[in-house]
């Protein structure tokens with residue numbers, strides 16, 4: 405089988421077979437197919453698309469390109485969760501302990517972020533001593549004992565995805581639905597959980613800008629997951645404004661802890677309750693949606709989710725005292741208010757501009773090697789639909805460098821749009837795909 409022939413076939417709009425895709429992925433992972441040919445293939449797929457079968461074959465081939473985790477020694481259903489990401493997305497930090505507190509086992513693989521803020525791993529590293537670099541044996545032990553473990557993605561897990569993602573990143577071929585679906589689901593399948601709950605974001609801060617595209621991606625991933633024998637459910641949710649109020653690593657951790665006390669932002673709590681309900685149902689705890697919702701809400705009232713977070717932090721080497729005293733977590737020395745330039749109802753807070761402000765402050769990574777400043781970021785005071793008077797704070801910037809703080813302030817102001825009559829806030833949960 406020659407890569408040239410596969411390229412010609414796809415370039416001309418043909419459909420690749422399971423054997424052809426399997427060959428291409430294994431040969432590329434083994435270094436037998438050069439980047440220039442694989443780049444051409446990614447671009448051909450970008451323009452010609454892949455049908456459902458091809459997407460499934462690509463996912464299977466990437467999932468099988470390295471190690472797969474065997475979690476069969478953990479009793480009960482193991483549930484994993486994945487978000488396609490966005491600004492202020494700290495969901496796993498609150499959601500995983502809420503679900504584990506109900507007795508469903510959370511076995512989660514997470515990544516570091518390349519972008520506006522860090523990923524779940526970076527955020528968790530706000531707790532001194534905490535590590536996600538744990539062995540598979542430790543991961544299994546922790547899920548069994550504490551009901552929750554989060555592990556960094558190892559080099560050996562779905563290595564084809566790691567190589568292909570790096571290639572797509574520099575060849576303008578990331579935002580293709582089949583390639584995204586195969587990339588995400590290959591990692592989830594290799595990570596071994598029995599059930600997968602996906603949070604597919606839509607809006608200005610998401611890969612999928614339109615709801616139609618987000619639903620199509622959700623449906624594709626749910627199909628792939630269920631086809632592979634994993635119970636898979638997706639929620640399509642809003643990312644047209646930042647999630648919650650806090651954007652920035654430690655600031656988001658503090659907001660997640662507040663949420664576990666039952667004092668979180670309404671949108672963030674609603675998202676955690678919705679995804680938590682789906683995870684309890686996927687975990688086989690109950691088939692009754694309102695019962696699952698009651699159970700998940702109860703963990704915020706009775707303190708069990710907060711206690712679970714503390715156990716989890718301790719089990720991966722962190723100091724759980726910070727869970728109960730989040731003021732001890734790192735904080736930035738400069739905090740300034742950003743005053744509203746006018747009276748009015750906030751009609752829009754563009755995610756990308758808020759994210760870029762956080763990046764300017766040092767809260768995100770520009771390259772894989774960038775070192776994140778965990779303490780910096782932005783805390784919004786108002787959300788779309790709220791009324792604000794001129795000079796009232798729109799947000800507070802937390803920074804370490806006066807020059808960067810000024811630059812972030814200019815960027816942040818560009819994120820806001822106002823109108824004189826009341827504006828409806830966007831709907832958070834757009835729909836569920838099963």
Ligand code: URA
Pocket residue numbers: 488569578583584585587588
């Ligand atoms: N996240 C992934 O893991 N892969 C993609 O292709 C896009 C987002």
